Amino acid sequence: MKDVVVIGGGAGGVPAAIRAAQLVGEVAIVESKDFGGLCMNRGCVPFGHMMVASGIIGAISFGKKVGLSVKEVSKDYPILKKRQDELIDFMRMGVTTTLKKNNVEIIQGKGKIAGKGKFDVDGKTVSCRNIILATGSGWLKPDFPGGDLEGVINSDDLLNADELPKKVLLFGRSPWLLEIAQFLNRFGSEPLVATPDKSIIPEESKTIRSRLRKVLKDEGIDIKREAKIAGASKAKGGLSVELNSKEGSETVTVDKILYIERAGSLKGLGLTSIGLDENGEYLEVNDKMETGAEGVYAIGDLTGPQSRHYSHFSSEGGIVAAENAMGLDSSMNPKTFTRVLFTQPQVAGVGLTPKEAKKAGHDVVVGAAPYGMNPFGMLISENEGIVEVVAEKKYGEVLGAHFIGAGAAEMVGQAILAIRMEATLEELATTSFPHPTLSESLAEAARDALGRHIYLP
């Protein structure tokens, strides 16, 4: 009998299976489609790759300032797409190889729970000690009039197409829309972004939100907020869309509407067979990734709203679930949940924003250091970049850090580690980061919060 059966071979399921096997468990993993899940096949990896290309276009454009000029950049999407597909194939192969090397049994098929201590793959029921549900999320149907028209696509469709749309409306709540919009804009398409919310990155601090908005606007990417598609219909040359937003009402003609809304798919997992509710937006778990049913864990997109659909959140959960299933006592660290956006400049945030920290009852201090005052930031003209540190006043414990600028997705690692280690502002302020780097601004932001910045005016 298997000790652990993982249902879903994506960013959460794979590390869960490997970790359980390391702890000398008999482990199987069930996957109905491609190993690597959304992230590797249709998410972080292909879009990350596009953002790499997008960053190079940004670098070429910056090059003029330092004496490097090119007449014309030819942009060949099929070449990019081919490399992307090859990389994904290679990574997918790597995943199955690693699973096999760790003696994880691979089961191709559609898995679900079949009552306490049992799972079912395509009609065959098998017993097991623990189940880790890692089935991810699925597409929600567009909910606007005309949402079922042919030109309304999701990001899978975008990736499958051989060429990029010429003019496209990106609509939804996913921060991904900003990455895709910037890529499309730089690759010669004409993107328009609209979100039903007040911001497309509502969880970021106000400082970060307004700076990103400015950069994108300067680049020609407008974001319509509090937007609603009143209707979409076929028109000459594509789709005619009636768009109402805070910015006014307008009718736009586009080739495509790219709609991204996802949620955990609770139905079809056999949750009711073990007494769990399958009607929620997502499956509730505790910090140990335990569901309400004994021996059943759940991780990743299945366990949180779209704003938590990050692959590192899945993989951390996977390792925690595997360790608990194998008898250890592990927990997620809710304080280090991190958001990232691979636009140029990148955006990254960990922990509490100033507003959230106040709301949580802390006596809050905030410090900031703009990259426009940082030597390396000046070299790369990172004028809209900034790092903001949030702490509580009494002990100076760091509660959050928020970045916009080059390399934010890597630099946030320092703040994650600071929060993980319960570092104080004093400790951050006296950490000697190398010169000339943007990291120096993290120490300076901490000094700013302590009222003793050195290099800021």
Added chain:
Amino acid sequence: MKDVVVIGGGAGGVPAAIRAAQLVGEVAIVESKDFGGLCMNRGCVPFGHMMVASGIIGAISFGKKVGLSVKEVSKDYPILKKRQDELIDFMRMGVTTTLKKNNVEIIQGKGKIAGKGKFDVDGKTVSCRNIILATGSGWLKPDFPGGDLEGVINSDDLLNADELPKKVLLFGRSPWLLEIAQFLNRFGSEPLVATPDKSIIPEESKTIRSRLRKVLKDEGIDIKREAKIAGASKAKGGLSVELNSKEGSETVTVDKILYIERAGSLKGLGLTSIGLDENGEYLEVNDKMETGAEGVYAIGDLTGPQSRHYSHFSSEGGIVAAENAMGLDSSMNPKTFTRVLFTQPQVAGVGLTPKEAKKAGHDVVVGAAPYGMNPFGMLISENEGIVEVVAEKKYGEVLGAHFIGAGAAEMVGQAILAIRMEATLEELATTSFPHPTLSESLAEAARDALGRHIYLP
């Protein structure tokens, strides 16, 4: 009477003066030339700027892989140089503004110590409570036959020239030579590097050294090791150089020989007037930046061999010296001394290498994670990149971390913080870094050291 007089307005002196003033000291700073010192005027900043340009050339070249091709890159050095000079002017202005805003008195002139509790500027003697020596380092004369020829230059001369040399021999022990060589190579010059030592980055771990060597070689930059210039003489078209090295003997004709060797200039500082020795290679200080003489501190290049000439080492020392001079009890953290190299790929190292850790008597464990197995690393083809973590076995305390790859200079910040906070391998291994980033490899390297890597084959 001044509480603190800082002699030298460079990367160490400026933060020293500001920090002392923040602690409500009456402070003066003495500078004979340009505020900002070597780093800002003739070091990290201009060379950092060149490395930014060099990185863009690298990015353009990589672009082909993702469908971005350009016919030709025109390289206009005067444009780069103009921006560089403007940035330096701007930063220099920023330094004096910040000093004034902090009520630091600025004294232009050549300062030295004039006995206990006294300093002298251009012949005028004034009393003060504490002195912080921050005069940096100076050029050593080339010690090879022909070293006094016109074509033998240092990096100041390179920066002052309006155009780049066509063919140049870079000779010495400074890792900077590698940055400059890569820049020159990418900007159309023909560099040849030679070092008297076994390696030009002898302090880096073996893994890092061999990988950097390979990348540079693939790019066409050869490094001659254990090299000696047997003689240099004027020849048609420049200098004829007899070069002996591990790789053999040869005669090369070059436009210029770029020679970088620097040491603290102990003479002329009035050290003997307070009983200190002015004959050493550098001035000995303890972790509090105290010299042997009461009330006299020294920081930066003056206090270490060339391998310690890093501006962040100076600024950390400056803050520590200022705090001690103002009655606090501060120390440098010897465990977090960091080396960085802004080549592409970047190199960064903090703490002990495996060899050093063994030599220090630790029971050592080492883990590594190559970027060739990291999803983001694959996207950017960072095949020679790697992170290596060094720890002691019993408690798993992290002792060092060594990086080669994109963004190493920023990512090393995570390791600096880990060492600063006395993090263990277990803590690093369970830190959730965002996906897809190179930072994930730091956690994976820690897991590798613990014998439980997840994603490595």
